[in-house]
Amino acid sequence: MxxxxxxxxxxxxxxxxxxxxxxxxxxxxxxxxxxxxxxxxxxxxxxxxxxxxxxxxxxxxxxxxxxxxxxVSQLSVPLAEAPDTGSLRGDLQAMVASVLSWLNDPRFGRILPDMVAEALRSEELADALTTNLGDPRRERGEALIDRAVSRGELPQDVDRELMLDLLAAPIFWRLTVRRRPVGQDFLDSHVDLLIRALGVPQQTPPR
The missing domain is CATH 1.10.10.60 (Homeodomain-like)
Incomplete structure (x- = not known):
């Protein structure tokens, strides 16, 4: 058969x-x-x-x-990917550029503030956004920190939560709250500020 x-x-x-x-x-x-x-x-x-x-x-x-x-998660989470550039500064530059691309998306730039406001009134929605959007994006930021720690650029006890907040918050505030443009000069200054805030030793450029 x-x-x-x-x-x-x-x-x-x-x-x-x-x-x-x-x-x-x-x-x-x-x-x-x-x-x-x-x-x-x-x-x-x-x-x-x-x-x-x-x-x-x-x-x-x-x-x-x-x-x-x-x-929102399907649109947002892939935009959190940042390549391993081989240095903390390079990784930070790639990550803040990724954050800007995320927040500058023509649809997401309108959706995010509205969803955040709704989440303040709905614990269920807030939890869902954290689980499906916030946590996966922060996991990608954690990978950046892990690489920097393994390279000796950051201490083991670096305040990860604060660092991850500082990565995105100033860009969100400037774009969404102040409604001001974010250009490359702002991103470069932002990375410089992060480097100083994290206490990363500055290399003296060769003469």
């Missing part, structure tokens, strides 16, 4: 969303969040624009908060 061939049919209905459709839905969710804010964001509107039934979304994301956080 010949072995039965495997059933190669794709799952029917909306039980499993295809990758392309999932990416399209995430993209639509980001558009909706940027245009309307979290308060007016709805699963119905996303489903309508995506051309799928609302139940298809709820099978993948149990609530609008879950969809919003998933969409």
């Amino acid at each position: 010949e072995p039965r061939s495997r059933d190669k049919r794709k799952p029917s209905g909306a039980a499993v969303l295809q990758l392309e459709l999932t990416e399209a839905i995430v993209d639509i969710a980001l558009d909706e969040l940027a245009a309307k804010g979290f308060g007016r964001f709805s699963m119905e509107a996303v489903a309508k624009r995506a051309g799928v039934g609302k139940s298809a979304l709820y099978r993948r994301w149990p609530s609008k908060s879950a969809l919003a956080v998933a969409a």
